[in-house]
Amino acid sequence: MEPTYDCVIVANGRFPSAPLPLEELRKATALIVCDGAICKIHEAGLEPLAVIGDLDSIPPExxxxxxxxxxSSADQETNDLTKAVRFVRQAGFRRPLILGATGLREDHTLGNISLLIEYAELFDRIEMLSDYGLFTPLLHSATLTSNPGQQISLFSLHPGGEITTQGLRWEVTARQFTNWWQGTLNQALGAEFTLTLDQGAQVVVYRALVDFK
Known part of the structure; x- marks a missing residue:
């Protein structure tokens, strides 16, 4: 992965079990934990910098x-992940990684992935890592690293501008995606690929972890 993250946010979804997210979790210098995820963090013997949320899932002990x-935040207009992201922003972190935001309930998974676009404008870079892949929100054109044959999917959550790719097996040329499935199941050809986003285009890029270094 391109960046060195300056903090890790742990949501209360499926706790990491694959080598890469576990490595990021263990080496985190600042660990921000969403509400009930503190149970798993405590069991893992890790020390949080802060625990964020409405505290409805934390055992008394x-x-x-x-x-x-x-x-504590009782704001019912945002979920615990957004509360943690806002805390991280106010604390001055610029490159957060989100773990544990997928798995378990599918509605939470979809909601958390879609929120990446809203979070993107708050940071230099923010990404979400699961046991299976890495989600990167893009508001502007960018070149991302890859491995030859790595599975790539593009999700346009807010159809607007046009998207063009270079370095994928099935190239996209000045296309506006109008449904989530339209940019999925592509494949990287080499060590990097480029997405050119027209004005108004926003995309979440998914890179599968198979053979991902």
Whole structure:
């Protein structure tokens, strides 16, 4: 992956089990935990910098243990992940990685992935990593690293401008995606690929972890 992340946010979805997300979790210098995910972080023997959320999923014993690190928010207009992202922004972090935001409930997974576009404008770079792949939101043209044959999918959550690719097996030329499936199941040809986004285009890029270094 391109960046060195300056913090890791752990949501309360499926806890990481694959080598790459576990490595990122263990080497995190700043760990921001969403509400109920503190149970898994505590079991893993990791120390959070902050615990964020409405605190409806934290057992009393952990609430007491981490009382000085808890930042409560009862705002029902946002989910715990967004509350954590806002905390990270206010704390001055610029390159967060999100773990544990997929798996378990599909509605949470879809909601969290779609929120990446809203988060993108707040940071230099923000990404979401699961056991199976890496999600990168793009608001502007960019070149991303890949491996030959790596599976790539593009999701245009807000159809607007046109998207053009270079370096994929099935190239896209000045196309506007109007449904999520239209940019999926592509494949990288080499060590990088480029997405050129016309004005108004926004895309979430998914790179599968198979053979991903």
């Amino acid at each position: 952990l609430h007491n243990l981490y009382a000085e690190k808890i930042h």
